[in-house]
Amino acid sequence: MGELDSTLGAVLIAGLLAAVLHGLTILQTFLYTQTSGSDGPLMRCLVLFLWSVDTLHTALISHTLYFYLVTNFGHIGVLAAPTWSIIVAIYLTSLTGIIVRIFLAYRLFLLCGRYRPRLRVALPAIVMIPTMITFLTGLIFASKAFIVRLFARLDTFSVYLYITFSAAALADTLIAVSLCVLLYRSRTGIEQTDSLLTTLIVMTINTGLLTSIFALLCLITYSIWPLKFIYVGMYFSLNKLYVNSLLGSLNARKILQAKQERSTHDHRRSVRSTRFEVVSEPASYLSPAESITMSGVAQKESFASTSNTLHQNHVPDQT
Numbered sequence: 001m002g003e004l005d006s007t008l009g010a011v012l013i014a015g016l017l018a019a020v021l022h023g024l025t026i027l028q029t030f031l032y033t034q035t036s037g038s039d040g041p042l043m044r045c046l047v048l049f050l051w052s053v054d055t056l057h058t059a060l061i062s063h064t065l066y067f068y069l070v071t072n073f074g075h076i077g078v079l080a081a082p083t084w085s086i087i088v089a090i091y092l093t094s095l096t097g098i099i100v101r102i103f104l105a106y107r108l109f110l111l112c113g114r115y116r117p118r119l120r121v122a123l124p125a126i127v128m129i130p131t132m133i134t135f136l137t138g139l140i141f142a143s144k145a146f147i148v149r150l151f152a153r154l155d156t157f158s159v160y161l162y163i164t165f166s167a168a169a170l171a172d173t174l175i176a177v178s179l180c181v182l183l184y185r186s187r188t189g190i191e192q193t194d195s196l197l198t199t200l201i202v203m204t205i206n207t208g209l210l211t212s213i214f215a216l217l218c219l220i221t222y223s224i225w226p227l228k229f230i231y232v233g234m235y236f237s238l239n240k241l242y243v244n245s246l247l248g249s250l251n252a253r254k255i256l257q258a259k260q261e262r263s264t265h266d267h268r269r270s271v272r273s274t275r276f277e278v279v280s281e282p283a284s285y286l287s288p289a290e291s292i293t294m295s296g297v298a299q300k301e302s303f304a305s306t307s308n309t310l311h312q313n314h315v316p317d318q319t
Helices: 008-035 041-071 076-080 084-112 117-148 151-185 191-224 230-280 288-313
Strands: none
Touching: 008 041, 008 230, 041 076, 041 084, 041 230, 076 151, 084 117, 084 151, 084 230, 117 151, 151 191, 191 230
């Protein structure tokens, strides 16, 4: 029974978790279609493509479950060989991972701005190194697994799997940390702007580090139990975490825009209230006209500074 718990049991739990995450992907894709009016056709096609890949990935997981739990029910010997759907799922996860990381590297490029030209080139380039490594080693491992077709013989080229998981965790951590640092350094001291940046930082930590944790869990579980299916179950979730990470960042724009509009509305009300107070009780060292003029100029400059800062640090729309 213990053997089945760590093989078929792990695959079953992974399949259920993957189904839940795919449901989240569908929900986020639907929300994106409702709020993507300002995005260009390239961005929309990218979202549609990732949704299609994730749907195919879910179908492959379903085939894996049916193959082991129904078609070959009671045949323990079949657990010695990976079915073709598991191997194809590795290709899809590698493809999804590199697309999402390139997208996030481009965001790093935009956040650096033209005032930091060296960092603008160096930071995305550094992120792309482990990104390309995990993509290529993932493809190599999947191709070799197609030839070997036995779990027990995967250890002959397990170095590719170790590199894949390690590079994936490194790339995701670099992206998350870099985004957090850039957003934190963009703080201006203006309450509305800093509040939006804090929200972005929390979202980055929640999404970026989650994929890093799962990649590390894949590495650890494979190192400890190479003949169990526990690492396979962890790996099933990675593809869907990547897709939801990208969709979550895109859908968050609408929430942040609404928050910005509320802050702007409150700011305008504050400006009108301040002007009324100045007119009612002008300072002793200024005439009423001077008080109104200086208050209006100060509030106008503050509002313009807030709007410009939010425009520079807002999550950039993709075209």
